[in-house]
Amino acid sequence: MAATAQLAGRLAGAALRVALAAALALLLPAYRVYRLTASLLGALLHEDDVAGKVVLITGASSGIGEHLAYEYARRGAYLALVARREESLREVGDAAAALGSPGVLVTPADVSSPDDCRKFVDDTIRYFGRLDHLVNNAAIWQVGKFEEVTDVNHFRKLMDINFWGHVYPTRYAIPHLKKTHGRIVGVTSNSSYIFIPRNTFYNASKAAVLNFYDTLRMELAGDVAVTEVVPGVVESEITKGKMLTKDGAMAVDQAERDVRPSRLAQHCILQP
Structure with missing residues (x-):
């Protein structure tokens, strides 16, 4: 029985x-x-005319952030560009100015630092006098099976950048964005709901930030617009093999780079 x-x-x-x-x-x-x-x-x-508006972009030294800077520049926006690598960031700033941006502020900073985030928002306000768009884009990548990770604490940095690196700038920018009825643009990833093996922490970080923006949109309705950009695979340093290894070290994996599509997004969803 x-x-x-x-x-x-x-x-x-x-x-x-x-x-x-x-x-x-x-x-x-x-x-x-x-x-x-x-x-x-x-x-x-909800398409914005961004000519003359002030746009702050994190992770602007390469990849999606770099090309968003160029697109805003072509449309006549003032730019505040943020990333850790000052030399690369200044090159992007010069190119954006050549493409039509009437003013560019370059601010080297680490989005995982609350103090840095407060400073670059304050610097933007002091320099331009206002803020219309905050584009949170900075991210790093990880590859490796969870059970092969030598110490999970090595990946706190990934969550600090991929999740908290969106939260801190948003926190400090909201009072200024309310004054201009501005917009927050959060660049996330389809890895938030299409789960790719060996990206345990990366997938989790992207799901967390996507849910953060979904909730924030309801809370800020009528004051600040929230747009989520949810790309698939795009050409960037990530698809060129730059990642955190299972030991928590930043490295370029040539083999991983070679098996990934080198050009183009499989799909991209904009959720206003």
Whole structure:
């Protein structure tokens, strides 16, 4: 009797898992269609004329942040550019000015430091007198199976940059953005819901920051707009193999770089 009951329990559990998998297969594509449609409609309805506005971009020395700086510059925005590498940041600033930005402030800083974040927001206000867009973009990447990690504490830095590096600037910028009815743009990743093996901490950090912005949008409704940029694989230092290793060291993995697409986003969702 006990064996029969145990077998029946296992069969019931298996049937439940199959039913859940079937439901997800039906519902998840529809959910993604909804997100994409809502985001595109929202982008059309809420498109900003950014000429003459002040835009602060973190992680602006390369990759997505660099090219966002160029796009804002072409549209006539003033720029405050933030990253840790001053030389690369100044090169981006010079290029942005050449593309049409009427004024560029370069501020080397570490977004994982609350003091640095407070300072670069304050510097922006002192220099330009206002803030219209905050673009939180800075991030680092990690590759390696969770069980192979030698010490999980090595990856606190990743969460400090990928999550808290969005929270701190947002915290200090909100009072200024409320005055201009401005916008927060959070660059996250589709790794927040498409779970890639060997990216345990990276996936978790992106899911955390995506939920942060989803909640913040409700709290700031009517005062500050919130847009989430959710890219797939794009060409950047990350896809060129720059990452935290299982030992917590920053390195360039040539093999990992070679197996990743070197050009282009698989898809990008904008959620206004």
